[in-house]
Every structure is written in C-alpha cells, then in structure tokens.
Amino acid sequence: MMQAQLLSQRSRVFDHADPHAVSGYVNQHVGNHCILMPRAGQPLASLDHRKFASLDLCRISYGGSVRVTSGALEDIYHLQVLLRGNCLWRGHGQEHYFAPGELLLINPDDPVDLTYSADCEKFILKVPTRLFESVCDEQRWRYPGQGVRFVENRYQLNELEGFVNLLAMICQEAEATEQIPRVQEHYTQIIVSKMLSLMKTNVSRECLGSPTATFDVIADYIAQNLKRDIDSEELARQASMSLRSLYGLFERNAGVTPKNYIRQKRLERINACLSDPTCNVRNVTEVAMDYGFLHLGRFSDSYRKQFGELPSDTLKRRL
Known part of the structure; x- marks a missing residue:
C-alpha cells in the first residue's frame, strides 16, 4: 500500500458502480479506451476524480479482471501509479506485471493494453502535451520536433526523489475547499518540470543560451x-x-x-x-x-x- 494519500473519498464520483458507467466517465475526462469485462461475476467499480488546472487526477478500481485497450492517447500523457493488486502491461513486444509502488508512463502515440487484477487500484495523472511544450519553452530546453517522448516507461516511485510527495500535495490542493487557479497552475508547472528532470526523455536540457551552445x-x-x-x-x-x-x-x-x-x-x-x-x-x-x-x-x-x-x-x- 502507498503511504502517501492520492485522492480521498472527498473526490468520489462512483462507488461500487457498473464498470461500463465508470468507463464512460473515464472516456469523457481521462482518456479514450475500451474495456473487456470477465464473463463471470458482476464486478463493481469505484472512481475518484478531480480537475486540477489543465491536469486530471483519477483514482480507479474496476473490481474485476478487466482488460483496458486504446489505440493511442493522441494529445495526452498518462502517468499511472499502481496502488493495490497488479496490472499486466503489454507493449513493444514486451509485457510486465506492475506491482504497488511502480509507475507506468504512457506516451501519446503508445497503444494501451492493460489487464487489471480483480483487486487492482491505480492512480492516473493525465497531462496534456502542450504543457510539456510550455515548460520546455519556459526553461529554455530544446523541445524535440516530434514532441516529448518518455524513453523509459517503468519506474519505482521510491527511486524518483520527492515525486510521490509532490503527487500527494497536488491531490491535497485539488481537494482543498478554496480553489486557487494561480496556485494550481504553479503546481502544474512543477510536476511537469519534475517529470522532465527525473525521468528519461528525448528532451535536451542543455539551454540554447548556455556557454556550450554551438x-x-x-x-x-x-x-x-x-x-x-x-x-x-x-x-x-x-x-x-x-x-x-x-x-x-x-x-x-x-x-x-x-x-x-x-x-x-x-x-x-x-x-x-x-x-x-x-x-x-x-x-x-x-x-x-x-x-x-x-x-x-x-x-x-x-x-x-x-x-x-x-x-x-x-x-x-x-x-
């Protein structure tokens, strides 16, 4: 189990609901996908959701061994943290069982093929592509012509210094009684900057104005x-x-x-x-x-x- 709190009951949208209803809501707010349900049983899904500036924060469990597929996310990135159970990821001719505390990064052009265990629960952060462009521009890093791409898609949360606490802080701000847009935008820039700094991407962080610029x-x-x-x-x-x-x-x-x-x-x-x-x-x-x-x-x-x-x-x- 995760020690940091990533969304709480205060953000509950569905509780023990029809997985197809939850999937419809996810399609509207978090990213296009299809779900394939098990033939037997009647899984009950739960979902917490908050908008946070241009980010979407989501905590989801389907209550059954559900397979989730998508052609591509197109103009968004998904950062998914496994909280409970396990999740089988298939892609690039490989497969990996994600365990609690592991993080999966899905690029906009990556096909999605995930199978949740019955007890699987995960936290999803949806980030629009334009945010990475604006942070690169602000930091004066070289934005790749084909867009930012995460070269590695698997991480242990405890290896990413301070990242889980930052996610928890954003969730706390998202659930605060008073919503302050400028504060949310500030946190959004920080989380994207941290992702570019802590994770392997195709972005060159050498500033064009540095002495080494040739x-x-x-x-x-x-x-x-x-x-x-x-x-x-x-x-x-x-x-x-x-x-x-x-x-x-x-x-x-x-x-x-x-x-x-x-x-x-x-x-x-x-x-x-x-x-x-x-x-x-x-x-x-x-x-x-x-x-x-x-x-x-x-x-x-x-x-x-x-x-x-x-x-x-x-x-x-x-x-």
Whole structure:
C-alpha cells in the first residue's frame, strides 16, 4: 500500500458502480479506451476524480479482471501509479506485471493494453502535451520536433526523489475547499518540470543560451523547425546572442547567412523527399509550399542552382 494519500473519498464520483458507467466517465475526462469485462461475476467499480488546472487526477478500481485497450492517447500523457493488486502491461513486444509502488508512463502515440487484477487500484495523472511544450519553452530546453517522448516507461516511485510527495500535495490542493487557479497552475508547472528532470526523455536540457551552445545546437533547432517561418531574430533570441554574433557564427561554420542556410536546408529536405519513393508527395507545388516556398518560379530556380535539375525532374526520376 502507498503511504502517501492520492485522492480521498472527498473526490468520489462512483462507488461500487457498473464498470461500463465508470468507463464512460473515464472516456469523457481521462482518456479514450475500451474495456473487456470477465464473463463471470458482476464486478463493481469505484472512481475518484478531480480537475486540477489543465491536469486530471483519477483514482480507479474496476473490481474485476478487466482488460483496458486504446489505440493511442493522441494529445495526452498518462502517468499511472499502481496502488493495490497488479496490472499486466503489454507493449513493444514486451509485457510486465506492475506491482504497488511502480509507475507506468504512457506516451501519446503508445497503444494501451492493460489487464487489471480483480483487486487492482491505480492512480492516473493525465497531462496534456502542450504543457510539456510550455515548460520546455519556459526553461529554455530544446523541445524535440516530434514532441516529448518518455524513453523509459517503468519506474519505482521510491527511486524518483520527492515525486510521490509532490503527487500527494497536488491531490491535497485539488481537494482543498478554496480553489486557487494561480496556485494550481504553479503546481502544474512543477510536476511537469519534475517529470522532465527525473525521468528519461528525448528532451535536451542543455539551454540554447548556455556557454556550450554551438553552431550544431542552432543547426539542430533549424532542422527540427524547417516548416516554420524561422528568421534570424528568432535564432538570435534562442541562442541568447546578438544578431551580429549570430551572423559571425554562421559565417565561420557555414560560410553563408542564417537566411541562406535555412533556405539551403529546406531545399535539401525537399530534394530528399522528392527522391524518396516512400515519401508521400503528390506534386512539387504541395511540398514546396509545405516548406514555405510561395513563389514557385523562384523556388524552381533556387532548386536548379543547388541540385542541377528542376524539382519536377527529381520527382519524375523516382516514379
């Protein structure tokens, strides 16, 4: 059993209820899923739930050996703490029985396949993807182009310093008589920052403005944001340097201005896409506009100068 209190009877929504009613509520507030009930018996489910700023806190038990599946959570992360019983997780060709005190992290694109034991009870924290983006932005960490991904999905709670106490504190605040939005938002930022600090992710916590920031760091930022409208001012802000210093950095490392470097990299990405039979391209215009080339005549001219042929010729050659 967990010593920290993660939600109490004060947050009770269902008590010894029909599991399908509880599942319908979970679909509405916590994440899309399907449940498969045992053929025999009449399990009774219980659920506690609180909204906390943009988070959802949930404590759930189905009262039977229920299988929970979902294609993907899409724009949310699930942090699930096992409180009682066990829960079989299947994914990535592996399976693991979670025991009390273990934590499971589910990425937005991970399929969900969980089987609860009859006595299983778990705490679920639902976190929207945009929160991770805003915390990375605030901390000036490099937000990955494909979004934050938790590389490891299993943890022992006692190995995550202070984390369970933080969860308990958030639950206590969520159940407080007086709800203070600013306090809730502050705690939300803390919990997401702690998740990024304590758990293994694809986020580089090296700040772009740190002394170790190099041309490679800025080049990586450009590569991850090629479809966005990036200008020199934004790069200078990201690297915490003056425009003059930024131009000097590009001159030394690439021999071109930041603007020309970005154009070269966009053309290279388009060339790779037009050359690759597995890349889904309907026509040259579509891919050019996707990378911000709105004047197709100038685009074709720049492409020909860089690769010695027209983009339409590259596309024809792969067909």
